[in-house]
Amino acid sequence: MAWCSGIASLTSWGSTGFARGQANSWEAAIREKTILLVEDNSTDEEFTLRALRKANLANEIIVARDGSEAIEFLFCSGQYAERDPAQMPAVVMLDLKLPKLSGFDVLKRMRADRRTKAIPVVVLTSSSEDEDMLRSYELGANSYVRKPVDFSAFAAAVGQLGIYWVLLNQRPPG
Numbered sequence: 143m144a145w146c147s148g149i150a151s152l153t154s155w156g157s158t159g160f161a162r163g164q165a166n167s168w169e170a171a172i173r174e175k176t177i178l179l180v181e182d183n184s185t186d187e188e189f190t191l192r193a194l195r196k197a198n199l200a201n202e203i204i205v206a207r208d209g210s211e212a213i214e215f216l217f218c219s220g221q222y223a224e225r226d227p228a229q230m231p232a233v234v235m236l237d238l239k240l241p242k243l244s245g246f247d248v249l250k251r252m253r254a255d256r257r258t259k260a261i262p263v264v265v266l267t268s269s270s271e272d273e274d275m276l277r278s279y280e281l282g283a284n285s286y287v288r289k290p291v292d293f294s295a296f297a298a299a300v301g302q303l304g305i306y307w308v309l310l311n312q313r314p315p316g
Contacts, residue, residue, distance in 0.1 A: 197301030209243025
């Protein structure tokens with residue numbers, strides 16, 4: 143199996159029953175999985191985007207710069223009123239300390255609504271407060287990651303998160 147642009151190319155699997163058409167549809171399905179990054183710090187945003195590119199994730203990444211914008215995107219309101227509500231992100235990478243609406247409030251609203259309840263949420267924060275971690279898990283976060291100061295450690299962590307939640311994780315149907 144060869145890797146190209148972060149998506150597995152299954153052309154060499156012909157003898158195992160994988161036709162090229164199946165590989166193309168699989169690659170397209172992976173690329174359709176959107177990542178919602180909710181981050182107000184432009185430096186952290188750029189580091190996260192660079193880390194995801196470094197991991198060769200070819201997915202579309204939507205950036206919401208505050209909690210209100212994240213809610214508008216998820217619930218197709220405001221500037222995202224024309225967005226297709228059937229196209230939910232594969233994962234939400236959520237900072238906690240956000241303007242307008244905190245990451246805790248975004249998480250609370252997501253878990254209270256059947257349309258967003260099952261979307262994986264990775265809290266990606268610089269907070270070192272144990273209370274923040276406990277509250278995140280109590281509100282339904284799937285993962286809690288403290289942002290490392292060193293870019294190479296940060297890039298490795300974000301790349302692994304992206305690969306797991308976008309490529310490997312299986313969400314429930316519906």
